[in-house]
Structure formats: C-alpha cells, structure tokens
Amino acid sequence: MKTAVSIPDELFKTAEKTAKRLGIPRSQLFAKALEEFIEFHSKESVTESLNKIYRKGNDSSKENINNLSIELLRKSLKNDSW
Incomplete structure (x- = not known):
C-alpha cells in the first residue's frame, strides 16, 4: 500500500543514508x-x-511458589548427610 507521511528533514536524510548503507529501498x-x-x-x-x-x-x-520452593529444597537435601 502506498501512503504519504511527513517527517523532519534530518530524519529523512538519515533514513536515506541508512537505506543506502543497507542496500535496501527506502520504503x-x-x-x-x-x-x-x-x-x-x-x-x-x-x-x-x-x-x-x-x-x-x-x-x-507467592504462597504457592514458596511452598513449591520448600518442597523442592527438601527433596534436593533428602540424601544429604549433615
């Protein structure tokens, strides 16, 4: 689709340079x-x-996450000897 927009001159110049540097059409x-x-x-x-x-x-x-965290910690430490 073709459209017309107004942009500041400096932005247009920068876009023009960028498109050329990238090797792509401005559009x-x-x-x-x-x-x-x-x-x-x-x-x-x-x-x-x-x-x-x-x-x-x-x-x-938070409560559910805390309960799950505690349960996972218990399981991971189950076979550890202190």
Whole structure:
C-alpha cells in the first residue's frame, strides 16, 4: 500500500543514508522500522497485562511458589548427610 507521511528533514536524510548503507529501498526501511516499533509496543502491552494479573493474585501466587520452593529444597537435601 502506498501512503504519504511527513517527517523532519534530518530524519529523512538519515533514513536515506541508512537505506543506502543497507542496500535496501527506502520504503523497505520505513516498513521494517514501523514493524519493529509496533512489535516493541505490542510486547509492552503484553508485559503490562501480565503485571496486572500477577499483581492481583500476588498473595496466593507467592504462597504457592514458596511452598513449591520448600518442597523442592527438601527433596534436593533428602540424601544429604549433615
């Protein structure tokens, strides 16, 4: 799809140089940059969602992790002689 966007002159010049250095068309550089930007921000929203979920279940989750940790420690030390 073809589109028109306005960007600062210096950014355009830098993009032009970068595309030439990489040996790719400028439009491909812009498409890749946009793709990476969207991917980066998508990961941020996933992280935010997971943080909210874990904050809500914080007490029971910590308790479950602590119980599991204690059980694993007991199993690993079972055959140790002190």
